Amino acid sequence: PMYNKSVLVRVDFNxxxxxxxxxxxxDQRIRAAIPTxxxxxxxxxxAILMSxxxxxTGHNYAVLRGxxxxxxxxxxxxxxxxxxxxxxFFSINxxxxxxxxxxxxxxxxxxxxxxxxxxxxxxxxxxxxxNEEKKVLLKRFQSDKSYGNSTFPQLRQYNGFDDxxxxxxxxxxxxxxxxxGSSPRVNVKFAEDCLxxxxxxxxxxxxxxxxxxxxxxxxxxxxxxxxxxxxxxxxIASYGDFFVSDAFGTSHRKNSATMVGIPAVLGxxxxxxxxxxxxxxxxxxxxxxxxxxxxxxxxxxxxxxxLLLEHILKQIDSLIxxxxxxxxxxxxxxxxIANSFHESGQSFGDKYGEKQNIDELAKSFxxxxxxxxxxxxxxxxxxxxxxxxxxxxxxxxxxxxxxNGYMALDIxxxxxxxxxxxxxxxxxxxxxGPMGVFEIPTYATGSFSIAKAxxxxxxxxxxxxxxxxxxxxxxxxxxGHSSRVSHVSSGGGASLDLLEGKVxxxxxxxxxxxx
Numbered sequence: 001p002m003y004n005k006s007v008l009v010r011v012d013f014n015x016x017x018x019x020x021x022x023x024x025x026x027d028q029r030i031r032a033a034i035p036t037x038x039x040x041x042x043x044x045x046x047a048i049l050m051s052x053x054x055x056x057t058g059h060n061y062a063v064l065r066g067x068x069x070x071x072x073x074x075x076x077x078x079x080x081x082x083x084x085x086x087x088x089f090f091s092i093n094x095x096x097x098x099x100x101x102x103x104x105x106x107x108x109x110x111x112x113x114x115x116x117x118x119x120x121x122x123x124x125x126x127x128x129x130x131n132e133e134k135k136v137l138l139k140r141f142q143s144d145k146s147y148g149n150s151t152f153p154q155l156r157q158y159n160g161f162d163d164x165x166x167x168x169x170x171x172x173x174x175x176x177x178x179x180x181g182s183s184p185r186v187n188v189k190f191a192e193d194c195l196x197x198x199x200x201x202x203x204x205x206x207x208x209x210x211x212x213x214x215x216x217x218x219x220x221x222x223x224x225x226x227x228x229x230x231x232x233x234x235x236i237a238s239y240g241d242f243f244v245s246d247a248f249g250t251s252h253r254k255n256s257a258t259m260v261g262i263p264a265v266l267g268x269x270x271x272x273x274x275x276x277x278x279x280x281x282x283x284x285x286x287x288x289x290x291x292x293x294x295x296x297x298x299x300x301x302x303x304x305x306x307l308l309l310e311h312i313l314k315q316i317d318s319l320i321x322x323x324x325x326x327x328x329x330x331x332x333x334x335x336x337i338a339n340s341f342h343e344s345g346q347s348f349g350d351k352y353g354e355k356q357n358i359d360e361l362a363k364s365f366x367x368x369x370x371x372x373x374x375x376x377x378x379x380x381x382x383x384x385x386x387x388x389x390x391x392x393x394x395x396x397x398x399x400x401x402x403x404n405g406y407m408a409l410d411i412x413x414x415x416x417x418x419x420x421x422x423x424x425x426x427x428x429x430x431x432x433g434p435m436g437v438f439e440i441p442t443y444a445t446g447s448f449s450i451a452k453a454x455x456x457x458x459x460x461x462x463x464x465x466x467x468x469x470x471x472x473x474x475x476x477x478x479x480g481h482s483s484r485v486s487h488v489s490s491g492g493g494a495s496l497d498l499l500e501g502k503v504x505x506x507x508x509x510x511x512x513x514x515x
Contacts (some may be wrong), residue, residue, distance in 0.1 A: 006241050012035045013033070013170045015030060044202040048209075052216040052258075074473060086138060105133065106128065178209070179451075188444075192213055194215050222256060223255065243268065245263070245272065282498050284464065295318075295363065302361065322411050326363055335401050380400050380418060394442055408436075410447075415446070431466070435506040454481070464486050
């Protein structure tokens with residue numbers, strides 16, 4: 001009985017936005033949520049969607065709740081700036097830097113009277129300027145060399161204040177997708193404040209959709225304090241009758257008011273169609289997948305993947321290692337890797353807080369793999385260049401050694417053949433992490449070849465093939481093979497946790513009881 005009921009849906013709409021536009025090639029996460037949304041509104045329900053985008057600092061709800069005027073002013077700033085965050089960027093600077101920026105502005109005379117101490121009114125004065133003037137001032141500040149070493153230099157280096165963290169463009173794209181030839185027209189509304197949306201919710205009619213503003217605009221969403229998360233969860237829970245989670249990509253976050261807190265407050269929670277597909281795919285994979293099974297693991301760091309590697313040893317027959325992490329293993333095995341990225345000689349803290357030497361860890365893992373009768377395949381040749389830049393003339397090594405002065409940036413043709421043959425002999429394949437710097441066409445062949453081998457195996461002989469989200473999914477999408485495999489996960493971090501044998505808090509919080 002969903003008619004006229006308000007259904008809260010946690011989605012993952014953390015998609016790239018450029019100048020307020022979401023490219024059609026980058027809207028997969030929005031498209032993936034459509035079946036769940038359709039189910040609700042086609043049955044006369046009211047879909048209330050919530051998501052995060054990026055990592056804004058956020059405001060504390062407990063503080064703003066007691067200062068309505070301050071809350072109104074913050075929201076007005078976000079609305080006026082369409083979420084680009086000029087004022088947020090300005091606010092994190094020192095009093096001295098703020099004064100300098102304002103001295104170039106049209107309100108310089110008023111700024112002159114303000115002191116450098118906190119709370120003097122400099123941020124309020126900056127917020128009163130037009131968006132165009134704010135942009136000009138901040139770009140000038142960024143290029144001013146005398147201020148290049150002040151607090152948060154990384155923001156100045158990549159125009160951090162241009163990041164668009166509002167979900168308003170998502171609401172527009174969602175409306176386009178829901179009304180792409182459908183009838184009757186679906187009304188998609190947008191709530192400027194996820195914690196002050198009572199009026200927006202009350203105005204919803206059966207079959208309509210409401211998207212709440214970025215839940216991370218409040219720090220309570222990911223607060224370490226359970227009491228703060230609970231207050232936020234209670235407020236959003238008050239908007240709805242039921243809760244549906246369709247955000248696999250954030251299901252590994254235990255400190256989340258919207259993923260874990262809301263189902264706890266409501267006393268129930270069920271999965272949407274996207275989350276259901278993820279659960280079914282990984283249940284098949286981890287619950288007795290056809291053997292032989294190969295795991296293809298890449299990416300930058302051994303330390304990021306060591307728990308995964310050790311956990312899956314008893315479930316696989318072959319292990320393919322690529323990406324930058326391969327060079328750490330090759331170095332440990334005595335090969336020359338020259339300037340290739342590696343972690344050799346480094347250490348990291350394990351889950352028990354103890355320091356682990358990466359070289360010893362790599363050697364120890366290879367011994368464990370042999371004891372488990374797991375064949376470990378490492379690159380036997382590489383595509384190299386002097387630096388991680390595009391080139392028409394990369395060199396291909398004759399063996400696993402990298403020449404002095406070069407860095408390996410992709411697996412070579414002999415390695416590709418070796419890896420493809422291994423995949424062709426298996427009945428199950430799971431891939432986590434690219435084989436090289438696939439974002440640069442010169443070094444994309446290795447990753448694209450893995451995607452093709454998995455796609456061919458799936459289509460031609462029924463290979464169970466799973467791409468575990470993240471950069472691997474991006475590579476498969478880029479080369480056109482993502483639609484040819486059994487399953488492409490929507491969450492890299494969540495997939496990694498599952499493959500490491502961890503329980504995902506966002507799924508554990510659900511009960512799927514019928515209401």
